[in-house]
Amino acid sequence: MPVARPETSDARVIAHVDMDCFYVQVEQRKQPELRGLPTAVVQYNEWQGGALIAVSYEARSCGVKRSMRGEEAKAACPEIQLVQVPVARGKADLNTYRSAGSEVVSILAQSGKCERASIDEVYLDLTDAAESMLADAPPEGLESIDEEALKSHILGMSREDGDDFKESVRDWICRKDADRRDKLLGCGIIIVAELRKQVLKETEFSCSAGIAHNKMLAKLASGMNKPAQQTVVPYAAVEELLSSLPIKKMKQLGGKLGTSLQTDLGIDTVSDLLQFSETKLQEHYGINTGTWLWNIARGISGEEVQGRLLPKSHGSGKTFPGPRALRSLSNVQHWLNQLSEELYERLSSDLEQNKRIASTLTLHASAFRSKDSDSQKKFPSKSCPLRYGVTKIQEDAFNLFQAALREYMGPFGTKPQGNKKETWRITGLSVSASKIVDIPSGTSSIMRYFQSQSTIPSSSESGCPQEHVAMTPSASESCSEQKSAETEAAMPNKDISITDTSPDLDNSYGNMDMVPEKDASCQSSEAKEFPTQSGTQTKTIGRKINNSKEKNRGMPSIVDIFKNYNATPQSQQETREDSTVSLTSNRGNLSSSTNHSSEVNQEVEDRRETEWGYKVGEIDQSVFDELPYEIQREFRSFLRPNKRPNAGKSKGDGSASSSIAHYFSPLKR
Numbered sequence: 001m002p003v004a005r006p007e008t009s010d011a012r013v014i015a016h017v018d019m020d021c022f023y024v025q026v027e028q029r030k031q032p033e034l035r036g037l038p039t040a041v042v043q044y045n046e047w048q049g050g051a052l053i054a055v056s057y058e059a060r061s062c063g064v065k066r067s068m069r070g071e072e073a074k075a076a077c078p079e080i081q082l083v084q085v086p087v088a089r090g091k092a093d094l095n096t097y098r099s100a101g102s103e104v105v106s107i108l109a110q111s112g113k114c115e116r117a118s119i120d121e122v123y124l125d126l127t128d129a130a131e132s133m134l135a136d137a138p139p140e141g142l143e144s145i146d147e148e149a150l151k152s153h154i155l156g157m158s159r160e161d162g163d164d165f166k167e168s169v170r171d172w173i174c175r176k177d178a179d180r181r182d183k184l185l186g187c188g189i190i191i192v193a194e195l196r197k198q199v200l201k202e203t204e205f206s207c208s209a210g211i212a213h214n215k216m217l218a219k220l221a222s223g224m225n226k227p228a229q230q231t232v233v234p235y236a237a238v239e240e241l242l243s244s245l246p247i248k249k250m251k252q253l254g255g256k257l258g259t260s261l262q263t264d265l266g267i268d269t270v271s272d273l274l275q276f277s278e279t280k281l282q283e284h285y286g287i288n289t290g291t292w293l294w295n296i297a298r299g300i301s302g303e304e305v306q307g308r309l310l311p312k313s314h315g316s317g318k319t320f321p322g323p324r325a326l327r328s329l330s331n332v333q334h335w336l337n338q339l340s341e342e343l344y345e346r347l348s349s350d351l352e353q354n355k356r357i358a359s360t361l362t363l364h365a366s367a368f369r370s371k372d373s374d375s376q377k378k379f380p381s382k383s384c385p386l387r388y389g390v391t392k393i394q395e396d397a398f399n400l401f402q403a404a405l406r407e408y409m410g411p412f413g414t415k416p417q418g419n420k421k422e423t424w425r426i427t428g429l430s431v432s433a434s435k436i437v438d439i440p441s442g443t444s445s446i447m448r449y450f451q452s453q454s455t456i457p458s459s460s461e462s463g464c465p466q467e468h469v470a471m472t473p474s475a476s477e478s479c480s481e482q483k484s485a486e487t488e489a490a491m492p493n494k495d496i497s498i499t500d501t502s503p504d505l506d507n508s509y510g511n512m513d514m515v516p517e518k519d520a521s522c523q524s525s526e527a528k529e530f531p532t533q534s535g536t537q538t539k540t541i542g543r544k545i546n547n548s549k550e551k552n553r554g555m556p557s558i559v560d561i562f563k564n565y566n567a568t569p570q571s572q573q574e575t576r577e578d579s580t581v582s583l584t585s586n587r588g589n590l591s592s593s594t595n596h597s598s599e600v601n602q603e604v605e606d607r608r609e610t611e612w613g614y615k616v617g618e619i620d621q622s623v624f625d626e627l628p629y630e631i632q633r634e635f636r637s638f639l640r641p642n643k644r645p646n647a648g649k650s651k652g653d654g655s656a657s658s659s660i661a662h663y664f665s666p667l668k669r
């Protein structure tokens with residue numbers, strides 16, 4: 001089936017910028033003597049030389065792969081330089097890499113709408129910049145075009161050696177008779193080349209980029225020619241780019257849905273997928289998923305660049321593989337304390353630097369049971385309202401863990417140490433903070449509040465001091481969780497504020513990279529527009545707020561923050577209706593797409609066990625990247641393509657999102 005030609009004049013220029021062997025470059029900047037040498041960054045665990053997590057291109061050309069351990073890498077490439085990842089609190093400390101990523105983001109963000117997609121990846125919407133260039137200084141009028149732009153790979157164009165291919169690239173960029181949308185891409189080539197040079201100059205980091213009409217195509221293209229190169233996807237090349245692509249390589253098809261396409265429908269490549277009618281796909285996967293599949297096979301994706309420079313969440317995690325698996329509550333608590341400390345450090349600097357607060361604390365873990373009749377059972381993720389203060393987070397994280405453990409072990413398994421039949425092992429732990437919003441301006445006193453709160457000793461926290469209740473409904477809710485660990489473990493499972501959670505699973509490495517973000521509620525710009533919660537409060541929250549009314553006197557500004565703040569407990573937000581209400585209210589302009597997404601959720605929900613509550617868009621790529629890989633792997637198995645704000649809206653339904661889709665909409669036969 002041919003890919004449709006563009007039909008409208010509304011074109012977008014999207015770039016996906018991906019740093020090359022990022023951690024290695026960061027280490028090489030620290031130690032310039034390593035530049036040009038085969039180098040790899042290894043995990044702090046030194047067993048067999050440590051696992052490789054980033055490999056330089058020089059090392060790759062000697063046969064070193066990321067799947068290797070240090071010793072293996074040395075065998076393949078004796079001159080390889082192994083640099084250990086920085087360590088703090090007995091675990092990898094990614095702060096250096098995080099800040100290095102921020103340096104890049106701050107440069108790229110000057111060019112247009114910028115979305116930080118992971119620790120080293122950024123999407124840019126360069127449409128405005130390209131439009132301006134086309135209007136004011138079109139490429140054909142330029143005296144010369146930068147060499148970096150001329151080195152671009154243009155899909156569909158045969159690349160000859162020497163200067164010839166550069167001439168071809170120049171001709172392509174400067175074609176007077178080109179479709180306007182390809183002309184815009186030509187401008188995109190020049191802009192991105194310039195940006196990449198600027199990043200290199202200012203940070204010393206090289207990066208690669210993909211330039212196309214939507215995020216999906218740009219992302220596919222950016223990895224095609226690495227390192228330090230850029231690849232462009234003209235309209236005419238979309239079909240070729242996609243058709244031979246293994247289905248599992250498509251964004252969001254790396255998980256269960258991709259597997260189902262393979263096993264149930266015999267679809268191995270996008271070309272195979274093109275053979276299926278939209279109706280057929282809808283029959284198998286429901287209306288929205290079916291339409292979405294039909295669209296992506298044709299390069300149609302209405303996913304917007306989000307305009308987000310700061311992470312949507314923060315996380316800290318660690319794995320405990322093999323014999324290091326944790327087997328006692330005290331060990332778990334020890335590590336949760338470390339992780340919570342790191343998390344709080346990041347929350348504090350976010351609060352200080354960006355005036356943002358997070359409201360949900362989530363615990364994820366991976367585990368196994370020694371005598372497991374139900375080996376497939378996942379350790380449930382749990383979340384609760386987040387209370388500022390390191391000891392508070394530590395306590396809450398441990399309580400969440402115990403609640404999850406009770407559920408994992410079942411009604412008779414709460415005494416792992418005393419009963420040989422009921423042992424458990426924890427192989428990965430992480431805590432994350434999400435639902436981050438701006439503090440409204442004029443409420444700087446809250447900073448002092450949080451600072452003082454963090455210094456309150458844990459005993460008083462357990463007593464749940466009244467001012468905490470006054471400050472936030474979350475805090476009041478969390479008081480119910482402030483029991484000692486021992487009491488908690490012995491209690492029946494009746495947590496009001498603890499809920500099952502699953503992270504934004506689609507946001508992971510490899511095939512399952514970026515997902516459209518359906519839940520805009522953690523974005524600062526919209527956060528101030530949270531509606532009052534009258535329609536969405538649960539009984540519990542409503543009661544807590546009323547109870548705390550008295551204590552709110554004298555602090556109207558802070559009370560206002562939290563009155564307008566999305567304090568809906570997770571249990572309620574898990575329902576599709578709430579997700580729709582929340583999104584519609586927060587982003588009125590997206591109401592139709594969120595309703596649609598909600599339907600997608602419904603479909604997916606219908607097809608799966610309800611073991612995990614699904615938290616839409618709560619944890620973003622950068623945080624997910626930082627979680628222990630064991631945990632990431634576990635979550636990937638839950639991957640579903642249910643986060644497409646505009647999926648199914650792209651076939652001339654009159655919605656705003658249809659413009660891009662029109663380029664690729666199918667030819668009428």
Ligand code: TTP
Pocket residue numbers: 018019020021022023024053054055119120226227509629
């Ligand atoms: P990637 O962008 O996947 O890879 P990369 O930047 O090292 O190399 P490439 O040039 O192929 O893009 O990951 C970014 C960083 O994230 C990487 O430098 C190290 C870290 N990382 C891990 O810690 N573990 C992993 O399994 C992966 C994939 C990445």
